[in-house]
Amino acid sequence: MMNWDMTDEEKLLKVSAANFFREKMPINHLRRIRDTNDPLGFPREAWQDMASLGWTGILIDEDHGGLNFGFRGLGLILEAAGRQLAATPLLSTVAGASRLLQKNANLEQKETLLPAIAAGETIIALAHDEGQHHGQDISTHATLQGGKYVIQGRKSLVLDAALADQILVLARTDQGLGWFLVPHKTQGLQWEHFRLIDGRPAAHLSLQRVEVPASARIGTMKDATASYEDLRNACAVGLATEMLGAATAAFEMTLAYLKERKQFGVAIGTFQALQHRMANLYCELEVSRSVVQRALAALDEDHAKTTVFASLAKGKLNDVMHAVATESIQLHGGIGMTDEHNIGFFLKRSRINNELFGSASFHRDRYAKALEF
Amino acid sequence: MLQDFRAEVRQWLEANCPASMRTPTMEEEEVWGGRKEQFKNPESKVWLERMAAKGWTAPEWPKAYGGGGLKPQEALILKEEMQRLGCRPPLLSFGIWMLGPVLLQYGTEEQKKKHLPEIVQGKVRWCQGYSEPAAGSDLASLQTRAELVGDQFIINGSKVWTSYADSSDWIFCLVRTDPNAGKQQGISFMLIDMNQPGVKAEPIRLISGASPFCEVFFSDAKTSKDNLIGPLNGGWQIAKALLTHERQAISEINKKASELPLEIQAKHKLPTRNGQLADEHFRQRLAAWHMDNTAFEWTLEREMSLQKAGHSPGAASSMFKLYGTELNKRKYELMMEVSGFQSLIWEGAGDEKDRQATRDWLRSKGNSIEGGTSEIQLNVIAKRVLGLP
Ligand SMILES: Cc1cc2nc3c(=O)[nH]c(=O)nc-3n(C[C@H](O)[C@H](O)[C@H](O)COP(=O)(O)OP(=O)(O)OC[C@H]3O[C@@H](n4cnc5c(N)ncnc54)[C@H](O)[C@@H]3O)c2cc1C
Numbered sequence: 041m042m043n044w045d046m047t048d049e050e051k052l053l054k055v056s057a058a059n060f061f062r063e064k065m066p067i068n069h070l071r072r073i074r075d076t077n078d079p080l081g082f083p084r085e086a087w088q089d090m091a092s093l094g095w096t097g098i099l100i101d102e103d104h105g106g107l108n109f110g111f112r113g114l115g116l117i118l119e120a121a122g123r124q125l126a127a128t129p130l131l132s133t134v135a136g137a138s139r140l141l142q143k144n145a146n147l148e149q150k151e152t153l154l155p156a157i158a159a160g161e162t163i164i165a166l167a168h169d170e171g172q173h174h175g176q177d178i179s180t181h182a183t184l185q186g187g188k189y190v191i192q193g194r195k196s197l198v199l200d201a202a203l204a205d206q207i208l209v210l211a212r213t214d215q216g217l218g219w220f221l222v223p224h225k226t227q228g229l230q231w232e233h234f235r236l237i238d239g240r241p242a243a244h245l246s247l248q249r250v251e252v253p254a255s256a257r258i259g260t261m262k263d264a265t266a267s268y269e270d271l272r273n274a275c276a277v278g279l280a281t282e283m284l285g286a287a288t289a290a291f292e293m294t295l296a297y298l299k300e301r302k303q304f305g306v307a308i309g310t311f312q313a314l315q316h317r318m319a320n321l322y323c324e325l326e327v328s329r330s331v332v333q334r335a336l337a338a339l340d341e342d343h344a345k346t347t348v349f350a351s352l353a354k355g356k357l358n359d360v361m362h363a364v365a366t367e368s369i370q371l372h373g374g375i376g377m378t379d380e381h382n383i384g385f386f387l388k389r390s391r392i393n394n395e396l397f398g399s400a401s402f403h404r405d406r407y408a409k410a411l412e413f
Numbered sequence: 414m415l416q417d418f419r420a421e422v423r424q425w426l427e428a429n430c431p432a433s434m435r436t437p438t439m440e441e442e443e444v445w446g447g448r449k450e451q452f453k454n455p456e457s458k459v460w461l462e463r464m465a466a467k468g469w470t471a472p473e474w475p476k477a478y479g480g481g482g483l484k485p486q487e488a489l490i491l492k493e494e495m496q497r498l499g500c501r502p503p504l505l506s507f508g509i510w511m512l513g514p515v516l517l518q519y520g521t522e523e524q525k526k527k528h529l530p531e532i533v534q535g536k537v538r539w540c541q542g543y544s545e546p547a548a549g550s551d552l553a554s555l556q557t558r559a560e561l562v563g564d565q566f567i568i569n570g571s572k573v574w575t576s577y578a579d580s581s582d583w584i585f586c587l588v589r590t591d592p593n594a595g596k597q598q599g600i601s602f603m604l605i606d607m608n609q610p611g612v613k614a615e616p617i618r619l620i621s622g623a624s625p626f627c628e629v630f631f632s633d634a635k636t637s638k639d640n641l642i643g644p645l646n647g648g649w650q651i652a653k654a655l656l657t658h659e660r661q662a663i664s665e666i667n668k669k670a671s672e673l674p675l676e677i678q679a680k681h682k683l684p685t686r687n688g689q690l691a692d693e694h695f696r697q698r699l700a701a702w703h704m705d706n707t708a709f710e711w712t713l714e715r716e717m718s719l720q721k722a723g724h725s726p727g728a729a730s731s732m733f734k735l736y737g738t739e740l741n742k743r744k745y746e747l748m749m750e751v752s753g754f755q756s757l758i759w760e761g762a763g764d765e766k767d768r769q770a771t772r773d774w775l776r777s778k779g780n781s782i783e784g785g786t787s788e789i790q791l792n793v794i795a796k797r798v799l800g801l802p
Contacts, residue, residue: 041489044718295799310802315795322794323732330711331704352704404700413676413690413699 042337053113056093057120064089065126067382074239080203081241082128091160095130099138104154111135111274115281115336122285125389127240129163129200135278136271137164137208139339140219144259144267153221164221165204166275167195167245168268174398180247182211182220182257189213189257191220191228191250197396201231201243208258209247216263220256227251238388273350276397277335280350280357283393284325284332287361290386291321294368301373308371317367324360331356348410355403358394365390418487422494429463430500431456438501440769445505447538447582448608457501464503465534471509474517479530485721507576508532508539510662512585515602515655519643528604541659542572542586542605542629543652550789552587553596553649557631559588559603561638561645566590566603568611568634576783578614578627583607585655591646602648602655604640611635621775622759656785660730663784664713664737675744676703679751695750702743709736728797735790738780745774 046054064086073081090096098114100106107113114135121128138157141150156162170176170193180193191211198207207222207229222229228250231243258264295318298309308314335353338346365387369376376383394400433456442454444461452458464470467481472488474480483491495502513532516525531537548555557570568588578584584605591599605612611634616624643651672678679699683690690696716729748770749756755767756774781787795801 041714044715045722295801298801307802312792312795315799315801316788316791318799318801319735319791319794322799323736326732327705327708327712327736330715331708333715334711352707355700356704356708401697404697404704407704408676408696408700409689411676411703412688413680413696 042334044333049109050112050116053109054116054120057117058123060089060093061120061124061126065121065124065128067125067385070125070127070239070385071382073241074235077235079233079241082200082203084203087129087163088160090128090130091158094158096134096160097138097154097158099134100142100154100158104142104150105158106138106154111277111336111339112333114278115332118278118281119285119288119332122282123289125238125286125289125385127199127238127282127389129165129203131275131278131282132166132200132204133157133162133164136166136275139274140208140267140271141258143270144219144264146259148255149221149258162206163200163204164206164208165198165200166271167198167207168210168271169196170194171196173402174396175402178210178212178217180209180211182209182213182218184214184254187254188251189220189254191222191247191252193247195245195247197242198245199240199242199396201245202233202241207245210264210268213257213261215261216265217268218261218264219258219267220252221258222247222250222252222256236388236392238385238392269347272397273346274339276350276354276403277332277339279393279397280353281332281336283357283361283390284328286386286389286393287328287357287364288325290364290368290383291318291325293383294318294364294371297372314371317371321360321364321367324363328356328360345410348407351398351403351407351410354398355400355407358400358403361386361390362394415486415490419490419494422491423497425467426494426498426500429460430498431459433457434460434501434503435499436501437499443505444503444535445538445577445580446508446535447580448536449538449580449582450535457503460501461503461535468533470504470506470535471513471529471533474513474529474533478517478525479533504535506532506535506539507541508537511541511655511659512539514658515651516642518654519602519651523639524642537583538577538581540575540578540581540584540607542575542578542584544572544574546571546573550786552652553600555587555589555600557586557588558592559590559601559636561590564638565635566638566641568605568631568636570631572629572631574617574626574783575614575629576626578607578629579616579624581607581614584612584629585642587648587652590648594646597649599646600648600652601645602642602651603636604642605631605634605636609634619776620778621772623772623776657730659784660734660790663780664730664733666737666741666780668710675699675747675751678748682751682753695747699747702740702747706740706744709733709740712736728793731785731790731793732798734784735781735787735794738777739787741780742777745770745777749774 094107095117097106098109101108118130141153170178182189182191191209193211205224207224209220209222211218211220228248230246230248233241233243236242298314299307301308331353335349338349368383369387372383375381433454442457444457468476468479469481469491472481472483472491476482509532513529516528543552545555545557559566559568584607586603586605587600588603589599590601611632613630614627616627618624676699679690685691713733752767752770755763756771758768
């Protein structure tokens with residue numbers, strides 16, 4: 041049986057994460073990013089702050105300047121971020137890249153990259169998806185020519201695109217899939233910048249004969265399918281954790297509103313039709329918390345069923361966050377439809393997170409496959 | 414320490430659990446105890462006696478009342494080791510699930526000494542007299558009367574939907590002892606011996622064909638005033654505490670160990686393509702149920718560890734009751750789809766197991782009614798957990 045209780049260290053981390061996001065990155069921060077058309081979408085100083093708290097190195101071993109605290113710890117931070125809808129590079133750089141590098145990079149790559157991530161000097165964006173949906177075939181390819189890889193292809197929806205120092209690109213090679221670390225300034229990278237529905241910047245990326253040295257390939261020449269699966273698990277669980285935080289926050293905002301808003305001379309929370317909807321959502325949030333906690337622990341344990349647990353967590357949170365977000369607007373009535381009210385941001389974020397790293401039906405399929413039915 | 418205990422338990426179970434008690438329980442071989450118990454399989458009697466002698470039919474109850482005196486951690490180990498060996502539960506019992514816990518909390522020393530050991534040993538079978546024809550969800554409007562005459566209560570009225578009343582020995586009952594007090598204030602909780610002329614139980618047939626529940630009539634039935642639990646007119650508190658235990662017990666309803674996992678059944682009975690269920694729509698719904706079911710089991714586990722850390726169960730039992738029973742209903746719906754034509758046969762053809770599955774499907778509809786309906790659980794969550802007005 042897994043240990044469901046929090047250690048004292050975890051309890052402290054939870055409190056400091058909650059304080060950090062409440063003070064430094066409340067929901068209005070997201071609104072400001074949108075309204076000022078902020079090109080980066082995230083303040084670099086905040087990344088430094090996170091680094092000094094040890095968060096950017098939370099998955100990195102101590103020899104490379106990290107805390108080696110694991111995903112259970114990272115989860116506490118992501119959940120607190122989710123509550124404030126703070127979208128940080130923790131997902132790409134820490135949950136994704138730092139885990140990938142820690143597990144797959146060669147010694148030299150670890151020496152240069154891991155301490156830089158832990159120190160907050162390097163932000164790494166992930167460029168894996170292509171087409172309109174997560175999980176579509178990878179057609180971007182990298183060919184070895186005279187000791188260099190030449191990469192050609194197109195990547196969709198790269199988060200932290202403008203902010204990142206390096207891009208981790210997934211491409212097909214003669215030896216299966218491979219990950220390539222491409223500096224942001226490399227020739228041949230063409231960005232198509234846009235704004236996501238919640239106001240954050242992101243970009244499509246096309247790679248036109250991008251040349252990188254052979255040493256840019258992460259780890260060995262081996263097929264990276266397994267490390268891609270692991271990255272998908274890690275990011276799916278990371279996102280699910282943010283979604284748990286966000287859904288919980290939206291639920292609490294709505295619950296407070298039901299107690300305060302009066303119609304027909306009584307608080308609308310008196311109406312049973314609304315009470316039952318809230319009670320159902322409450323139960324869904326409780327089981328969501330269990331699947332997220334279990335999946336976070338599985339990533340730390342490298343559990344044999346990590347794929348099952350990760351797809352369960354992301355699949356469930358896709359449905360639950362969507363349900364909470366849509367119900368939250370409905371139960372707020374007209375005010376819920378206004379841009380001025382924050383509740384709408386939760387619906388927008390839910391739509392975004394549902395697509396990233398796999399939709400609910402994608403994960404049900406993946407879950408069933410992993411369990412062989 | 415716990416490691417030693419596990420080894421000890423394992424050894425004892427290996428030595429003492431009869432061979433046929435290591436196979437899944439057939440419905441007709443279930444043991445509910447009491448004076449009318451017939452032990453269709455004689456080994457089940459041996460199994461019950463051995464387990465009862467150790468107090469392991471109620472592992473966490475104090476030894477003084479016949480229980481096992483185990484700590485929660487140890488009880489968990491016992492449960493795990495029984496699962497590992499595939500042991501049948503030696504005794505199914507409303508006494509253990511519902512009455513015992515409230516007697517431990519509210520009973521006098523004499524009451525505990527008298528009733529708890531008989532429950533542990535399966536000597537007395539209990540049923541639950543709560544619902545009445547006009548008092549279901551609105552339980553506190555119950556009308557069955559009990560009047561104190563000398564040192565006996567005289568009871569008149571009737572109860573309905575009383576599960577297994579016709580095979581039980583005693584009934585724990587909610588009765589009105591003060592008709593002039595407010596609804597909740599005039600109720601008492603008392604124990605009544607059913608083996609007397611003033612008590613009659615008449616079976617009612619369910620849609621699943623079986624008749625496990627009854628209407629119970631009291632006409633000048635008697636019980637000693639020693640059988641009043643808690644204060645006179647103070648029964649409502651006890652009634653609610655018992656419901657918490659009942660709900661927790663019902664919420665585990667979907668863990669029927671004897672069944673093949675649903676996805677395995679589906680792969681046997683439905684068309685597959687490349688080792689995968691070919692009907693993608695069904696497969697998605699099965700996966701969704703499977704995910705929710707796993708999520709629910711983890712949530713029970715998580716809540717248990719919270720409770721160990723001092724979190725009180727209370728209203729959480731409503732969530733588990735609601736979620737567990739709704740999941741169980743979904744499971745049986747999927748199972749019927751898996752069985753197809755086979756699931757339509759009541760009698761005459763087909764496999765006994767499939768016919769039972771159809772009856773279980775019908776029976777599962779009662780899960781979200783018994784022990785308080787799903788709507789009532791939602792009310793409890795909204796008010797007690799979420800604090801809605
Ligand atoms: C298989 C089975 C076994 C049972 N065993 C026992 C037993 O052993 N002992 C015992 O005492 N009882 C037993 N019961 C009875 C059970 O507790 C009651 O059936 C249950 O509490 C509902 O009461 P009711 O049947 O009168 O339905 P009603 O209360 O009349 O409910 C009818 C419908 O109205 C809804 N409703 C009622 N009030 C509200 C409200 N305030 N808000 C929203 N919706 C509401 C209900 O949810 C339900 O959908 C058993 C029932 C079943 C099905």
